[in-house]
Amino acid sequence: MKINRRDTVKYGVLTIAGCAMAGFGGQLKKYSADNFTGIRPPGAVEENSFQHLCIKCGQCVQVCPYHAVSLKDITAGIDIGTPAIYPELRGCYLCDLLPCVLACPSGALNHEISDAHDVKMxxxxxxxxxxxxxxxxxxxxxxxxxxxxxxxxxxxxxxxxxxxxxxxxxxxxxxxxxxxxxxxxxxxxxxxxxxxxxxxxxxxxxxxxxxxxxxxxxxxxxxxxxx
Ligand code: SF4
Ligand code: SF4
Ligand code: SF4
Structure with missing residues:
Protein backbone atom coordinates (compact mmCIF):
# COMPACT_ATOMS: atom_id res chain seq x y z
CA MET A 1 0.00 0.00 0.00
CA LYS A 2 1.33 3.42 -0.99
CA ILE A 3 1.08 6.03 1.74
CA ASN A 4 1.54 9.64 0.64
CA ARG A 5 2.37 12.73 2.69
CA ARG A 6 -1.31 13.61 3.22
CA ASP A 7 -2.03 10.07 4.50
CA THR A 8 0.96 10.26 6.81
CA VAL A 9 -0.42 13.44 8.38
CA LYS A 10 -3.94 11.93 8.51
CA TYR A 11 -2.80 8.66 10.16
CA GLY A 12 -0.57 10.61 12.51
CA VAL A 13 -3.50 12.71 13.66
CA LEU A 14 -5.68 9.60 14.00
CA THR A 15 -2.97 7.81 15.99
CA ILE A 16 -2.58 10.75 18.35
CA ALA A 17 -6.38 11.02 18.69
CA GLY A 18 -6.61 7.25 19.28
CA CYS A 19 -3.96 7.39 21.99
CA ALA A 20 -5.68 10.35 23.57
CA MET A 21 -9.02 8.52 23.50
CA ALA A 22 -7.44 5.38 24.97
CA GLY A 23 -5.90 7.45 27.72
CA PHE A 24 -9.17 9.26 28.28
CA GLY A 25 -11.05 5.98 28.30
CA GLY A 26 -8.59 4.61 30.85
CA GLN A 27 -9.10 7.68 32.96
CA LEU A 28 -12.88 7.37 32.69
CA LYS A 29 -12.75 3.74 33.71
CA LYS A 30 -10.54 4.50 36.69
CA TYR A 31 -12.65 7.51 37.62
CA SER A 32 -15.79 5.43 37.47
CA ALA A 33 -14.41 2.52 39.49
CA ASP A 34 -12.82 4.74 42.12
CA ASN A 35 -15.95 6.79 42.57
CA PHE A 36 -18.60 4.10 42.44
CA THR A 37 -21.33 4.79 44.95
CA GLY A 38 -24.76 3.34 45.25
CA ILE A 39 -25.98 -0.12 44.35
CA ARG A 40 -27.59 -1.57 41.23
CA PRO A 41 -31.33 -2.33 41.14
CA PRO A 42 -32.46 -5.82 42.19
CA GLY A 43 -31.65 -8.64 39.80
CA ALA A 44 -28.66 -6.82 38.30
CA VAL A 45 -26.30 -9.25 36.61
CA GLU A 46 -22.56 -9.24 37.39
CA GLU A 47 -21.12 -5.74 36.93
CA ASN A 48 -19.10 -6.30 33.72
CA SER A 49 -22.06 -7.94 32.00
CA PHE A 50 -24.34 -5.24 33.38
CA GLN A 51 -22.25 -2.52 31.77
CA HIS A 52 -22.51 -4.32 28.41
CA LEU A 53 -26.20 -5.13 28.64
CA CYS A 54 -27.73 -1.99 30.15
CA ILE A 55 -28.97 0.25 27.34
CA LYS A 56 -29.60 3.15 29.76
CA CYS A 57 -33.26 3.29 28.80
CA GLY A 58 -34.45 4.31 32.27
CA GLN A 59 -37.42 1.89 32.31
CA CYS A 60 -36.39 0.66 35.76
CA VAL A 61 -36.45 4.28 36.96
CA GLN A 62 -39.90 4.93 35.51
CA VAL A 63 -41.67 1.97 37.11
CA CYS A 64 -40.25 2.17 40.65
CA PRO A 65 -43.13 3.28 42.91
CA TYR A 66 -40.68 4.37 45.63
CA HIS A 67 -38.57 6.49 43.26
CA ALA A 68 -35.57 4.55 44.52
CA VAL A 69 -33.81 4.20 41.17
CA SER A 70 -32.09 7.05 39.36
CA LEU A 71 -29.73 7.28 36.42
CA LYS A 72 -26.16 8.25 37.23
CA ASP A 73 -25.03 11.69 36.12
CA ILE A 74 -21.84 12.86 34.43
CA THR A 75 -19.79 12.58 37.63
CA ALA A 76 -20.05 8.79 37.24
CA GLY A 77 -17.74 8.76 34.19
CA ILE A 78 -18.51 5.80 31.94
CA ASP A 79 -21.31 4.79 34.30
CA ILE A 80 -23.29 7.83 33.22
CA GLY A 81 -26.89 6.94 32.42
CA THR A 82 -26.83 3.59 34.20
CA PRO A 83 -29.25 3.03 37.09
CA ALA A 84 -28.35 3.13 40.75
CA ILE A 85 -30.03 3.11 44.12
CA TYR A 86 -28.53 5.26 46.86
CA PRO A 87 -29.64 3.70 50.15
CA GLU A 88 -28.97 6.87 52.13
CA LEU A 89 -31.70 8.54 50.08
CA ARG A 90 -34.05 5.66 49.40
CA GLY A 91 -33.70 1.92 49.80
CA CYS A 92 -35.30 -0.71 47.58
CA TYR A 93 -38.55 -2.00 49.08
CA LEU A 94 -38.42 -5.33 47.24
CA CYS A 95 -41.85 -4.77 45.63
CA ASP A 96 -43.98 -7.75 44.67
CA LEU A 97 -42.86 -9.13 41.31
CA LEU A 98 -39.98 -6.60 41.20
CA PRO A 99 -41.44 -4.24 38.54
CA CYS A 100 -38.00 -2.83 37.65
CA VAL A 101 -36.83 -6.30 36.67
CA LEU A 102 -40.01 -6.92 34.64
CA ALA A 103 -39.55 -3.60 32.83
CA CYS A 104 -35.91 -4.12 31.89
CA PRO A 105 -35.79 -4.88 28.15
CA SER A 106 -32.15 -5.87 27.92
CA GLY A 107 -31.52 -8.56 30.53
CA ALA A 108 -29.28 -6.25 32.59
CA LEU A 109 -31.77 -7.05 35.33
CA ASN A 110 -32.14 -10.80 35.29
CA HIS A 111 -35.72 -11.87 34.49
CA GLU A 112 -35.22 -15.15 36.31
CA ILE A 113 -35.31 -13.14 39.53
CA SER A 114 -38.88 -12.30 40.50
CA ASP A 115 -38.88 -12.70 44.25
CA ALA A 116 -37.24 -10.96 47.21
CA HIS A 117 -35.71 -14.28 48.29
CA ASP A 118 -33.49 -14.28 45.19
CA VAL A 119 -32.24 -10.71 45.61
CA LYS A 120 -28.75 -9.79 46.84
CA MET A 121 -27.91 -6.18 46.12
S1 SF4 B 1 -33.01 0.05 66.23
FE1 SF4 B 1 -32.29 -0.08 64.11
S2 SF4 B 1 -33.20 1.68 63.09
FE2 SF4 B 1 -33.35 2.06 65.28
S3 SF4 B 1 -31.52 3.25 65.83
FE3 SF4 B 1 -31.04 1.09 66.15
S4 SF4 B 1 -30.11 0.43 64.21
FE4 SF4 B 1 -31.19 2.35 63.80
S1 SF4 C 1 -33.04 -6.95 53.80
FE1 SF4 C 1 -31.08 -6.41 54.74
S2 SF4 C 1 -30.60 -4.38 53.88
FE2 SF4 C 1 -32.79 -4.70 53.56
S3 SF4 C 1 -33.73 -3.75 55.41
FE3 SF4 C 1 -33.50 -5.96 55.80
S4 SF4 C 1 -31.56 -6.06 56.91
FE4 SF4 C 1 -31.57 -4.06 55.90
S1 SF4 D 1 -34.37 -1.03 32.51
FE1 SF4 D 1 -32.55 -2.34 32.24
S2 SF4 D 1 -31.56 -1.58 30.38
FE2 SF4 D 1 -32.99 0.04 31.05
S3 SF4 D 1 -31.73 1.39 32.40
FE3 SF4 D 1 -32.70 -0.13 33.74
S4 SF4 D 1 -31.16 -1.79 33.93
FE4 SF4 D 1 -30.58 -0.53 32.14
Missing amino acids: AEITVSNKENCFGLTNITVSEENVLKIAAHGVKSPVEKELVEKLKLTIGQQCKICSDFCPYPEKEQAVKFIETDNGYYPEIQQKCAGCGVCIELCPAGNVFSYKKI
Whole structure:
Protein backbone atom coordinates (compact mmCIF):
# COMPACT_ATOMS: atom_id res chain seq x y z
CA MET A 1 0.00 0.00 0.00
CA LYS A 2 1.33 3.42 -0.99
CA ILE A 3 1.08 6.03 1.74
CA ASN A 4 1.54 9.64 0.64
CA ARG A 5 2.37 12.73 2.69
CA ARG A 6 -1.31 13.61 3.22
CA ASP A 7 -2.03 10.07 4.50
CA THR A 8 0.96 10.26 6.81
CA VAL A 9 -0.42 13.44 8.38
CA LYS A 10 -3.94 11.93 8.51
CA TYR A 11 -2.80 8.66 10.16
CA GLY A 12 -0.57 10.61 12.51
CA VAL A 13 -3.50 12.71 13.66
CA LEU A 14 -5.68 9.60 14.00
CA THR A 15 -2.97 7.81 15.99
CA ILE A 16 -2.58 10.75 18.35
CA ALA A 17 -6.38 11.02 18.69
CA GLY A 18 -6.61 7.25 19.28
CA CYS A 19 -3.96 7.39 21.99
CA ALA A 20 -5.68 10.35 23.57
CA MET A 21 -9.02 8.52 23.50
CA ALA A 22 -7.44 5.38 24.97
CA GLY A 23 -5.90 7.45 27.72
CA PHE A 24 -9.17 9.26 28.28
CA GLY A 25 -11.05 5.98 28.30
CA GLY A 26 -8.59 4.61 30.85
CA GLN A 27 -9.10 7.68 32.96
CA LEU A 28 -12.88 7.37 32.69
CA LYS A 29 -12.75 3.74 33.71
CA LYS A 30 -10.54 4.50 36.69
CA TYR A 31 -12.65 7.51 37.62
CA SER A 32 -15.79 5.43 37.47
CA ALA A 33 -14.41 2.52 39.49
CA ASP A 34 -12.82 4.74 42.12
CA ASN A 35 -15.95 6.79 42.57
CA PHE A 36 -18.60 4.10 42.44
CA THR A 37 -21.33 4.79 44.95
CA GLY A 38 -24.76 3.34 45.25
CA ILE A 39 -25.98 -0.12 44.35
CA ARG A 40 -27.59 -1.57 41.23
CA PRO A 41 -31.33 -2.33 41.14
CA PRO A 42 -32.46 -5.82 42.19
CA GLY A 43 -31.65 -8.64 39.80
CA ALA A 44 -28.66 -6.82 38.30
CA VAL A 45 -26.30 -9.25 36.61
CA GLU A 46 -22.56 -9.24 37.39
CA GLU A 47 -21.12 -5.74 36.93
CA ASN A 48 -19.10 -6.30 33.72
CA SER A 49 -22.06 -7.94 32.00
CA PHE A 50 -24.34 -5.24 33.38
CA GLN A 51 -22.25 -2.52 31.77
CA HIS A 52 -22.51 -4.32 28.41
CA LEU A 53 -26.20 -5.13 28.64
CA CYS A 54 -27.73 -1.99 30.15
CA ILE A 55 -28.97 0.25 27.34
CA LYS A 56 -29.60 3.15 29.76
CA CYS A 57 -33.26 3.29 28.80
CA GLY A 58 -34.45 4.31 32.27
CA GLN A 59 -37.42 1.89 32.31
CA CYS A 60 -36.39 0.66 35.76
CA VAL A 61 -36.45 4.28 36.96
CA GLN A 62 -39.90 4.93 35.51
CA VAL A 63 -41.67 1.97 37.11
CA CYS A 64 -40.25 2.17 40.65
CA PRO A 65 -43.13 3.28 42.91
CA TYR A 66 -40.68 4.37 45.63
CA HIS A 67 -38.57 6.49 43.26
CA ALA A 68 -35.57 4.55 44.52
CA VAL A 69 -33.81 4.20 41.17
CA SER A 70 -32.09 7.05 39.36
CA LEU A 71 -29.73 7.28 36.42
CA LYS A 72 -26.16 8.25 37.23
CA ASP A 73 -25.03 11.69 36.12
CA ILE A 74 -21.84 12.86 34.43
CA THR A 75 -19.79 12.58 37.63
CA ALA A 76 -20.05 8.79 37.24
CA GLY A 77 -17.74 8.76 34.19
CA ILE A 78 -18.51 5.80 31.94
CA ASP A 79 -21.31 4.79 34.30
CA ILE A 80 -23.29 7.83 33.22
CA GLY A 81 -26.89 6.94 32.42
CA THR A 82 -26.83 3.59 34.20
CA PRO A 83 -29.25 3.03 37.09
CA ALA A 84 -28.35 3.13 40.75
CA ILE A 85 -30.03 3.11 44.12
CA TYR A 86 -28.53 5.26 46.86
CA PRO A 87 -29.64 3.70 50.15
CA GLU A 88 -28.97 6.87 52.13
CA LEU A 89 -31.70 8.54 50.08
CA ARG A 90 -34.05 5.66 49.40
CA GLY A 91 -33.70 1.92 49.80
CA CYS A 92 -35.30 -0.71 47.58
CA TYR A 93 -38.55 -2.00 49.08
CA LEU A 94 -38.42 -5.33 47.24
CA CYS A 95 -41.85 -4.77 45.63
CA ASP A 96 -43.98 -7.75 44.67
CA LEU A 97 -42.86 -9.13 41.31
CA LEU A 98 -39.98 -6.60 41.20
CA PRO A 99 -41.44 -4.24 38.54
CA CYS A 100 -38.00 -2.83 37.65
CA VAL A 101 -36.83 -6.30 36.67
CA LEU A 102 -40.01 -6.92 34.64
CA ALA A 103 -39.55 -3.60 32.83
CA CYS A 104 -35.91 -4.12 31.89
CA PRO A 105 -35.79 -4.88 28.15
CA SER A 106 -32.15 -5.87 27.92
CA GLY A 107 -31.52 -8.56 30.53
CA ALA A 108 -29.28 -6.25 32.59
CA LEU A 109 -31.77 -7.05 35.33
CA ASN A 110 -32.14 -10.80 35.29
CA HIS A 111 -35.72 -11.87 34.49
CA GLU A 112 -35.22 -15.15 36.31
CA ILE A 113 -35.31 -13.14 39.53
CA SER A 114 -38.88 -12.30 40.50
CA ASP A 115 -38.88 -12.70 44.25
CA ALA A 116 -37.24 -10.96 47.21
CA HIS A 117 -35.71 -14.28 48.29
CA ASP A 118 -33.49 -14.28 45.19
CA VAL A 119 -32.24 -10.71 45.61
CA LYS A 120 -28.75 -9.79 46.84
CA MET A 121 -27.91 -6.18 46.12
CA ALA A 122 -25.20 -5.31 48.64
CA GLU A 123 -23.35 -6.46 51.73
CA ILE A 124 -24.73 -4.60 54.73
CA THR A 125 -22.64 -4.20 57.87
CA VAL A 126 -23.47 -2.89 61.32
CA SER A 127 -20.48 -0.60 61.53
CA ASN A 128 -21.44 1.68 64.45
CA LYS A 129 -23.68 -0.33 66.73
CA GLU A 130 -22.90 2.04 69.62
CA ASN A 131 -25.01 4.72 67.86
CA CYS A 132 -28.13 2.55 67.78
CA PHE A 133 -31.01 4.15 69.71
CA GLY A 134 -31.47 0.75 71.35
CA LEU A 135 -28.17 1.29 73.18
CA THR A 136 -28.35 5.06 73.59
CA ASN A 137 -31.91 4.79 74.92
CA ILE A 138 -33.21 7.54 72.62
CA THR A 139 -36.79 7.32 71.36
CA VAL A 140 -37.85 8.16 67.82
CA SER A 141 -38.68 11.86 67.41
CA GLU A 142 -40.94 13.74 65.03
CA GLU A 143 -37.82 15.35 63.60
CA ASN A 144 -36.40 11.90 62.82
CA VAL A 145 -39.52 10.99 60.85
CA LEU A 146 -39.68 14.34 59.06
CA LYS A 147 -36.10 13.82 57.93
CA ILE A 148 -37.04 10.48 56.38
CA ALA A 149 -40.24 11.94 54.89
CA ALA A 150 -38.02 14.44 53.07
CA HIS A 151 -36.77 11.49 50.97
CA GLY A 152 -40.03 11.71 49.04
CA VAL A 153 -43.79 11.26 49.45
CA LYS A 154 -45.10 11.42 45.89
CA SER A 155 -46.67 8.00 45.42
CA PRO A 156 -49.30 6.16 47.53
CA VAL A 157 -46.70 3.66 48.81
CA GLU A 158 -44.38 6.47 49.87
CA LYS A 159 -47.23 8.18 51.71
CA GLU A 160 -48.13 4.89 53.39
CA LEU A 161 -44.52 4.45 54.47
CA VAL A 162 -44.42 7.85 56.15
CA GLU A 163 -47.76 7.23 57.88
CA LYS A 164 -46.36 3.98 59.32
CA LEU A 165 -43.19 5.77 60.41
CA LYS A 166 -45.24 8.40 62.25
CA LEU A 167 -46.55 5.61 64.49
CA THR A 168 -42.98 5.08 65.77
CA ILE A 169 -42.71 8.63 67.19
CA GLY A 170 -42.08 8.49 70.93
CA GLN A 171 -41.44 4.74 70.76
CA GLN A 172 -38.26 2.77 71.35
CA CYS A 173 -36.69 2.38 67.93
CA LYS A 174 -36.88 -0.96 66.14
CA ILE A 175 -37.32 0.59 62.70
CA CYS A 176 -34.58 -1.36 60.94
CA SER A 177 -36.24 -4.64 61.79
CA ASP A 178 -39.89 -3.54 61.67
CA PHE A 179 -39.53 -1.96 58.22
CA CYS A 180 -37.16 -4.52 56.70
CA PRO A 181 -38.98 -5.62 53.51
CA TYR A 182 -37.46 -9.10 53.42
CA PRO A 183 -40.41 -11.51 53.86
CA GLU A 184 -38.87 -13.34 56.84
CA LYS A 185 -37.35 -10.29 58.57
CA GLU A 186 -35.68 -12.24 61.36
CA GLN A 187 -33.59 -14.04 58.73
CA ALA A 188 -32.30 -10.66 57.51
CA VAL A 189 -31.82 -8.68 60.71
CA LYS A 190 -32.30 -9.40 64.38
CA PHE A 191 -31.56 -7.67 67.66
CA ILE A 192 -28.88 -8.68 70.10
CA GLU A 193 -29.92 -8.00 73.69
CA THR A 194 -27.29 -6.70 76.14
CA ASP A 195 -27.33 -5.35 79.70
CA ASN A 196 -27.38 -1.84 78.21
CA GLY A 197 -30.10 -2.39 75.63
CA TYR A 198 -30.11 -3.89 72.14
CA TYR A 199 -28.55 -3.40 68.72
CA PRO A 200 -29.14 -4.97 65.27
CA GLU A 201 -27.16 -7.79 63.74
CA ILE A 202 -27.39 -8.53 60.01
CA GLN A 203 -28.34 -12.10 59.16
CA GLN A 204 -27.47 -14.37 56.26
CA LYS A 205 -30.60 -13.77 54.16
CA CYS A 206 -30.29 -9.97 54.13
CA ALA A 207 -31.09 -8.86 50.57
CA GLY A 208 -28.91 -5.76 50.77
CA CYS A 209 -31.88 -3.59 49.87
CA GLY A 210 -30.65 -0.68 51.98
CA VAL A 211 -33.99 0.13 53.63
CA CYS A 212 -32.42 -0.09 57.10
CA ILE A 213 -29.74 2.38 55.96
CA GLU A 214 -32.36 4.80 54.68
CA LEU A 215 -34.69 4.64 57.66
CA CYS A 216 -32.36 4.33 60.67
CA PRO A 217 -32.85 7.58 62.62
CA ALA A 218 -29.44 7.24 64.26
CA GLY A 219 -27.90 7.85 60.84
CA ASN A 220 -24.70 5.86 60.57
CA VAL A 221 -25.29 2.52 62.31
CA PHE A 222 -25.13 0.63 58.99
CA SER A 223 -22.83 0.76 56.01
CA TYR A 224 -22.98 -1.03 52.65
CA LYS A 225 -20.73 -2.41 49.96
CA LYS A 226 -21.97 -3.02 46.45
CA ILE A 227 -21.63 -6.61 45.26
S1 SF4 B 1 -34.37 -1.03 32.51
FE1 SF4 B 1 -32.55 -2.34 32.24
S2 SF4 B 1 -31.56 -1.58 30.38
FE2 SF4 B 1 -32.99 0.04 31.05
S3 SF4 B 1 -31.73 1.39 32.40
FE3 SF4 B 1 -32.70 -0.13 33.74
S4 SF4 B 1 -31.16 -1.79 33.93
FE4 SF4 B 1 -30.58 -0.53 32.14
S1 SF4 C 1 -33.20 1.68 63.09
FE1 SF4 C 1 -32.29 -0.08 64.11
S2 SF4 C 1 -30.11 0.43 64.21
FE2 SF4 C 1 -31.19 2.35 63.80
S3 SF4 C 1 -31.52 3.25 65.83
FE3 SF4 C 1 -33.35 2.06 65.28
S4 SF4 C 1 -33.01 0.05 66.23
FE4 SF4 C 1 -31.04 1.09 66.15
S1 SF4 D 1 -31.56 -6.06 56.91
FE1 SF4 D 1 -33.50 -5.96 55.80
S2 SF4 D 1 -33.73 -3.75 55.41
FE2 SF4 D 1 -31.57 -4.06 55.90
S3 SF4 D 1 -30.60 -4.38 53.88
FE3 SF4 D 1 -31.08 -6.41 54.74
S4 SF4 D 1 -33.04 -6.95 53.80
FE4 SF4 D 1 -32.79 -4.70 53.56
